[in-house]
Amino acid sequence: xxxxxxxxxxxxxxxxxxxxxxxxxxxxxxxxxxxxxxxxxxxxxxxxxxxxxxxxxxxxxxxxxxxxxxxxxxxxxxxxxxxxxxxxxxxxxxxxxxxxxxxxxxxxxxxxxxxxxxxxxxxxxxxxxxxxxxxxxxxxxxxxxxxxxxxxxxxxxxxxxxxxxxxxxxxxxxxxxxxxxxxxxxxxxxxxxxxxxxxxxxxxxxxxxxxxxxxxxxxxxxxxxxxxxxxxxxxxxxxxxxxxxxxxxxxxxxxxxxxxxxxxxxxxxxxxxxxxxxxxxxxxxxxxxxxxxxxxxxxxxxxxxxxxxxxxxxxxxxxxxxxxxxxxxxxxxxxxxxxxxxxxxxxxxxxxxxxxxxxxxxxxxxxxxxxxxxxxxxxxxxxxxxxxxxxxxxxxxxxxxxxxxxxxxxxxxxxxxxxxxxxxxxxxxxxxxxxxxx
Amino acid sequence: xxxxxxxxxxxxxxxxxxxxxxxxxxxxxxxxxxxxxxxxxxxxxxxxxxxxxxxxxxxxxxxxxxxxxxxxxxxxxxxxxxxxxxxxxxxxxxxxxxxxxxxxxxxxxxxxxxxxxxxxxxxxxxxxxxxxxxxxxxxxxxxxxxxxxxxxxxxxxxxxxxxxxxxxxxxxxxxxxxxxxxxxxxxxxxxxxxxxxxxxxxxxxxxxxxxxxxxxxxxxxxxxxxxxxxxxxxxxxxxxxxxxxxxxxxxxxxxxxxxxxxxxxxxxxxxxxxxxxxxxxxxxxxxxxxxxxxxxxxxxxxxxxxxxxxxxxxxxxxxxxxxxxxxxxxxxxxxxxxxxxxxxxxxxxxxxxxxxxxxxxxxxxxxxxxxxxxxxxxxxxxxxxxxxxxxxxxxxxxxxxxxxxxxxxxxxxxxxxxxxxxxxxxxxxxxxxxxxxx
Numbered sequence: 001x002x003x004x005x006x007x008x009x010x011x012x013x014x015x016x017x018x019x020x021x022x023x024x025x026x027x028x029x030x031x032x033x034x035x036x037x038x039x040x041x042x043x044x045x046x047x048x049x050x051x052x053x054x055x056x057x058x059x060x061x062x063x064x065x066x067x068x069x070x071x072x073x074x075x076x077x078x079x080x081x082x083x084x085x086x087x088x089x090x091x092x093x094x095x096x097x098x099x100x101x102x103x104x105x106x107x108x109x110x111x112x113x114x115x116x117x118x119x120x121x122x123x124x125x126x127x128x129x130x131x132x133x134x135x136x137x138x139x140x141x142x143x144x145x146x147x148x149x150x151x152x153x154x155x156x157x158x159x160x161x162x163x164x165x166x167x168x169x170x171x172x173x174x175x176x177x178x179x180x181x182x183x184x185x186x187x188x189x190x191x192x193x194x195x196x197x198x199x200x201x202x203x204x205x206x207x208x209x210x211x212x213x214x215x216x217x218x219x220x221x222x223x224x225x226x227x228x229x230x231x232x233x234x235x236x237x238x239x240x241x242x243x244x245x246x247x248x249x250x251x252x253x254x255x256x257x258x259x260x261x262x263x264x265x266x267x268x269x270x271x272x273x274x275x276x277x278x279x280x281x282x283x284x285x286x287x288x289x290x291x292x293x294x295x296x297x298x299x300x301x302x303x304x305x306x307x308x309x310x311x312x313x314x315x316x317x318x319x320x321x322x323x324x325x326x327x328x329x330x331x332x333x334x335x336x337x338x339x340x341x342x343x344x345x346x347x348x349x350x351x352x353x354x355x356x357x358x359x360x361x362x363x364x365x366x367x368x369x370x371x372x373x374x375x376x377x378x379x380x381x382x383x384x385x386x387x388x389x390x391x392x393x394x395x396x397x398x399x400x401x402x403x404x405x406x407x408x409x410x411x412x413x414x415x416x417x418x419x420x421x422x423x424x425x426x427x428x429x430x431x432x433x434x435x436x437x438x
Numbered sequence: 439x440x441x442x443x444x445x446x447x448x449x450x451x452x453x454x455x456x457x458x459x460x461x462x463x464x465x466x467x468x469x470x471x472x473x474x475x476x477x478x479x480x481x482x483x484x485x486x487x488x489x490x491x492x493x494x495x496x497x498x499x500x501x502x503x504x505x506x507x508x509x510x511x512x513x514x515x516x517x518x519x520x521x522x523x524x525x526x527x528x529x530x531x532x533x534x535x536x537x538x539x540x541x542x543x544x545x546x547x548x549x550x551x552x553x554x555x556x557x558x559x560x561x562x563x564x565x566x567x568x569x570x571x572x573x574x575x576x577x578x579x580x581x582x583x584x585x586x587x588x589x590x591x592x593x594x595x596x597x598x599x600x601x602x603x604x605x606x607x608x609x610x611x612x613x614x615x616x617x618x619x620x621x622x623x624x625x626x627x628x629x630x631x632x633x634x635x636x637x638x639x640x641x642x643x644x645x646x647x648x649x650x651x652x653x654x655x656x657x658x659x660x661x662x663x664x665x666x667x668x669x670x671x672x673x674x675x676x677x678x679x680x681x682x683x684x685x686x687x688x689x690x691x692x693x694x695x696x697x698x699x700x701x702x703x704x705x706x707x708x709x710x711x712x713x714x715x716x717x718x719x720x721x722x723x724x725x726x727x728x729x730x731x732x733x734x735x736x737x738x739x740x741x742x743x744x745x746x747x748x749x750x751x752x753x754x755x756x757x758x759x760x761x762x763x764x765x766x767x768x769x770x771x772x773x774x775x776x777x778x779x780x781x782x783x784x785x786x787x788x789x790x791x792x793x794x795x796x797x798x799x800x801x802x803x804x805x806x807x808x809x810x811x812x813x814x815x816x817x818x819x820x821x822x823x824x825x826x827x828x829x830x831x832x833x834x835x836x837x838x839x840x841x842x843x844x845x846x847x848x849x850x851x852x853x854x855x856x857x858x859x860x861x862x863x864x865x866x867x868x869x870x871x872x873x874x875x876x
Binding site for chain 2: 023026051053140143144152155156173174176177178210211215232233236237239240243244246247248250251252253257258259260261264265267268271272274275276278279282283285286289290293296297300301303304305306307308310311312315316318319321322323325326327329330331332333340341344347348351352355356359360363367415419423
């Protein structure tokens with residue numbers, strides 16, 4: 001299906017399972033992808049958009065005419081609307097919003113003004129909403145009348161609001177099975193329900209759903225007006241994204257997700273932005289070697305062990321980074337507890353540094369026959385392991401405390417410092433013991 | 439709270455929010471943690487167990503008497519029961535199972551026989567289960583009579599089974615609001631409902647819930663008997679765990695999660711098991727340097743550039759690993775598509791390798807004044823970047839294809855090969871051009 005009629009392609013695509021659809025669409029050229037989408041019914045296209053990776057979804061929407069795009073956006077649930085519009089440029093988003101019904105556009109504008117990782121950015125505005133004076137019979141009549149609208153809603157709970165929009169109660173819908181049809185919601189609802197503020201952040205929301213077995217929670221603004229419903233599912237989704245994003249960033253994929261279907265220059269440029277910072281940091285470590293060139297020239301066997309020392313320290317330090325990241329995300333450590341973390345790491349570092357140091361010392365003696373060479377590289381690895389786990393354990397807490405992203409910055413900073421320190425230890429100790437080594 | 443009366447400590451703990459509880463408990467000595475748990479009501483203790491990291495939960499249960507442990511396990515939902523029992527030794531698990539009611543023990547044995555990452559291992563057995571002959575009035579009477587049991591259930595859907603246990607229908611409970619009380623479930627239920635097999639794996643389940651807007655799906659065995667219900671939430675949870683586990687493994691935390699509250703020796707041993715494999719791999723790379731010692735001694739400036747070449751190639755390769763891992767988990771690439779991935783990586787590698795190679799060549803000329811040194815290190819970095827991204831992109835697919843865990847093995851394998859290859863390129867090229875370099 002390299003080229004051909006978008007219409008036909010659209011028919012082919014709609015016959016596939018939705019995973020194969022996502023795979024097929026993600027492989028298409030961007031413009032072809034857009035024409036397939038504009039050839040489908042708006043609700044089929046919306047369904048497909050929902051299965052594309054977010055970065056592709058926004059790019060595909062951006063290539064449609066505002067009217068085509070608006071027809072598809074209209075069919076998306078409110079939280080996906082906000083995500084897609086948020087990934088577009090302001091001009092593109094405005095053009096689409098102007099082609100939407102006015103009240104839907106207002107709601108979408110409001111939703112996309114929230115950050116992705118606060119309650120307002122994860123909630124949906126589709127919810128059952130009644131007033132306290134309504135009876136069970138009123139509710140059933142309303143549900144029957146609006147059956148088509150409500151078919152996409154989560155109807156396990158209804159939210160009861162005063163006419164000014166203030167949230168006053170929550171109503172588990174299955175309770176309506178057991179009561180008289182003349183009963184008033186005011187008498188059936190759970191009063192003073194728990195709610196979260198629209199600005200509550202992801203960490204707190206994860207804690208909230210861990211502490212409460214709710215499937216969803218109402219979201220209110222600072223004046224207590226009901227703004228939407230946050231489902232447990234949406235929080236889990238953001239949590240998964242955060243874990244995935246930590247992994248990508250720790251491996252040097254920064255500036256958003258990379259897919260191999262993206263344009264070559266974009267992929268190369270993004271990866272280079274990270275690599276060029278690393279090469280600058282590497283020059284520092286190389287400088288240490290340059291400074292000790294004469295020692296290295298006299299004892300060339302040291303050159304064999306430099307990469308082992310720097311690589312092993314890097315590995316040990318990365319292990320400590322990973323444990324700190326994990327404990328931070330589980331809430332098992334606070335950014336201020338640096339001394340505790342440091343001590344826990346130093347103790348592991350002393351054991352592992354001693355074992356690895358002994359191993360590398362033995363290796364040096366076997367390789368070179370000089371016990372002092374063993375002493376130099378073994379001692380350097382012992383000390384540098386302790387340095388590496390200390391930095392690796394503490395740096396993520398420091399980053400978090402000062403508002404940096406610990407996943408991005410911890411790795412390169414760690415490697416640079418452990419490389420510099422490792423080279424300095426090996427070559428410095430060797431310079432001190434030079435007479436015994438040559 | 440270093441020491442003291444466990445009873446009092448239990449009271450203190452139950453006054454905290456559940457996140458602070460998890461934090462406080464996770465910090466306690468293991469035996470003290472067990473005595474706090476045995477001092478609490480079984481249902482409070484079960485609630486707390488649910489908030490502990492899984493590895494701590496099992497260790498805490500293991501230190502209780504089988505009767506105390508059984509009382510707590512009895513209060514856990516069926517999927518958590520299976521997780522906790524699965525983390526214990528067979529003897530410990532059997533002792534607890536024998537102290538449970540017989541039918542609950544049988545159910546728990548069956549659940550814990552499933553792997554964590556198949557539908558059977560993630561489902562719950564708590565569900566509303568009726569027969570097709572029952573009327574709406576029967577269902578309402580049953581729900582009222584069993585209100586206490588059902589309070590912990592998810593009551594959005596009921597599952598309709600023949601008396602032999604074969605699943606024949608699904609019933610959205612809110613539909614009961616709109617029908618006559620004499621209506622039979624057989625006439626109300628959705629017939630031939632979608633179901634997943636108890637052996638369906640996580641990847642497929644993620645796809646399933648992406649393709650269907652269900653909150654849960656019935657799980658059946660190969661003969662169509664209903665075994666449990668799998669909630670979307672449980673799949674999201676396992677998906678998050680998988681992403682977190684990929685991150686930890688890529689950073690060298692293997693053999694399960696590490697928390698700093700674990701015993702020092704366990705933490706040191708687990709980290710060492712990974713480090714000792716790495717040091718062996720490192721010896722290979724060091725061997726290449728040893729082989730070219732004479733060249734290195736004649737042109738000591740090369741030693742300054744060796745770490746830059748190996749580190750930068752490692753970074754480039756890791757980026758490619760991360761993109762492959764991500765595309766595998768999104769289902770955007772199949773393990774067999776190695777040629778496509780390889781070509782996509784080679785093209786990025788040529789661009790980035792050229793830029794970085796030029797940079798490092800310039801650096802060498804500035805540092806040493808010798809254009810040939812620039813040629814050697816620049817060319818080596820260009821070639822090695824292409825090698826690194828090729829390996830980094832393809833190895834995860836190969837690992838997956840042959841049933842290894844790509845997150846664990848890709849990193850060290852990549853670094854070893856790129857180090858060896860990088861050292862070989864720099865020193866081999868230098869040996870060829872030796873007359874121009876000295």
